Amino acid sequence: MKEKENTVKRYVRNDILLILCLVLIAAIGLFYLYVLRDHGDTVRVTVDGKEYGNYSLSQDITEDIYTGKDGEYHNRLVIKDGTAFMESANCPDGICVEHSRVFRDGESIVCLPHRVVITVVTSGDSNTPDVVI
Numbered sequence: 782m783k784e785k786e787n788t789v790k791r792y793v794r795n796d797i798l799l800i801l802c803l804v805l806i807a808a809i810g811l812f813y814l815y816v817l818r819d820h821g822d823t824v825r826v827t828v829d830g831k832e833y834g835n836y837s838l839s840q841d842i843t844e845d846i847y848t849g850k851d852g853e854y855h856n857r858l859v860i861k862d863g864t865a866f867m868e869s870a871n872c873p874d875g876i877c878v879e880h881s882r883v884f885r886d887g888e889s890i891v892c893l894p895h896r897v898v899i900t901v902v903t904s905g906d907s908n909t910p911d912v913v914i
């Protein structure tokens with residue numbers, strides 16, 4: 782009886798070790814996926830779903846985006862040190878200004894009240910083929 786109990790305990794311990802290993806591997810994988818995710822190189826700005834402009838992430842710029850009927854909505858997009866962020870905006874919620882800087886492919890800042898969307902993309906990933914025969 783005693784021996785069987787020990788065997789069971791050993792199995793349980795092995796299972797726990799195995800699970801810990803799997804969790805660790807998954808955590809490392811997620812970490813790498815997050816950290817090493819492709820950095821985008823272009824910031825695409827759309828207003829109300831329409832393309833407003835594309836800006837290179839490698840150039841520091843400050844772009845004032847005026848939208849709305851008479852341009853009463855204002856968002857200031859700043860690209861600095863390879864990251865993009867909304868420096869200021871006169872939207873009521875201010876969520877876009879509080880958003881952290883974006884620089885990874887697919888990341889975006891959305892200003893819902895002004896319908897302004899800033900998305901980091903990698904230029905030439907879907908529109909232009911890499912190899913032209």
Ligand SMILES: [Zn+2]
Pocket residue numbers: 870872874875876877878891892893894895
């Ligand atoms: Zn906003």
